[in-house]
Amino acid sequence: MLQAVIIFLILGIIITVIFISPILTKQRRNRIKKRSFPALWNAILENNLPIYLQLSPAERQRLRGHIQIFLAEKQFIGCRGLQVTAEMKLTIASVACLLLLNERGEYFPKLRSILVYPSTYFVNQTVAVSDYVITERRDARLGESWTKDQVILSWKQVQEDTQNWRDGRNVVLHEFAHQLDQEDGKADGVPILPHNSDYQMWSRVMTAEFYQLCYHVQQDMRTVIDSYGATNTAEFFAVATETFFEKPQQLLQEHSALYELLKRYYQLDPIQWVEAGSIPNV
Template sequence: MIETLVVLVIIGLIVAGILIYPLLVRQRRSRLSHRPFPPLWAAIVENHLPIYSHLSPAQRRQLQGDIQVFLAEKQFIGCAGLQITEEMKLIVAAIACLLLLNERESYFPKLRSILVYPSAYWVNETTSVGTFLVEEKRVARLGESWSRDQVVLSWEQIKHDTCHWNDGHNVVLHEFAHQLDQEDGQAEGVPVLQNPSDYRTWAQVMTSEYQQLCTDVEHGRKTVIDRYGATNPAEFFAVATETFFEKPQQLLRKHSTLYKQLQQYYQLDPIQWT
């Protein structure tokens, strides 16, 4: 009898914890997001995020709040001797949190650590070259997103991207779009959508646009969306996200259906910021 009572108490505590913890997280995030944003931080963000001054006052306030939650919850680690500064953290957080301006409030739930290298870094990559053969080679990378708990970035590339905002390339936007895609545990170019009915439309639009990009790349045609997006559907979503935020007018003109699909997903219209 006593043992049964103890088990029931333990189960009750576990259930209570499961119910209470999300509420505590929301309360903590609310406190963080409503803190006054330090003027020095605002100056850093404005100096390194070209579209910041074009955001509406409400969007700037939300971005500031999201940045404060992001910085409180994510760990930054400098690699290869790089010393992480407050400015570095703010720049990465500001760009990444642009993807959260639709009040997603999930804050990349699987992400724990952001590893930053001074420049491009080398990794061992293994590929299959036959039924029983694999090939290992060293490749240079500027960033990558792990489905478990990490994003890896090149600081040199981040600096280049902030100075060339309209070129359609942005390693932070790219890798954090992968994080959105990987929230359900798979990297397949399909992030978590608001309604179950949205998935059919998403599949139709994204598949058609991906196939069109593959065809254009195969025939050597010039494209608004970077050719790297033809690698696979996951890379297509990440590259399309870069284009959506950095070259919205060109994307709307050349791929209006894709633009409207991303506009619905992010609930933003970057053309207003140009």
């Protein structure tokens, strides 16, 4: 009898997790999306997100809904004495949610907290100098994405990146692209794709583009994709995402296959935003 009760309870938990919980989550998120978006928040987006006014009205509405869910589900923590303001939260959320604009992703499901430092922060890292020698060094960082539950950002860098939207560098886009990559528990430059058949094309295009960047870096050749992308395939995906959103025309011109692949993955075309109007460097 006791065994039957335990089995019944386990089945109930499984049914709740697999079937009922996703339905309740979707309903809750739909209610959040329908909340009114404060006029002050909209003004902050217009001021802090240069691409915002180039979005179509439907895209702006979707972005606002995504932002409200993001703010409701994620925790912001100020570090080194930083008081995280509503402006900081909105700015970070708005850039991160561009990656989800056309329903791409599940609101970074493993992410729980965004840690925000005032500026560059430092971490101690253990490095193997040789087979027998290990040393510790202090590294300066502007952002990190952890596979488990955290993104770490420098607020000063976030500000610089949003004020210089067309330079191809954006720490929020970069770290949250890592979050998409890490949804399956691995940081390998291959996010979860909609169809199994997509992986073959992804591998073919991304591998070719990665090795081309490595070659260009070795030869000290100019490239629209930042050289940091040659570090490994995970960094390549994150850097390519930065380029896709900030330098779409140049990326299409120089790396059309990569552009089309990211366009299909993110289900949007940033070139339309560029053509809709000028994107200022504030």
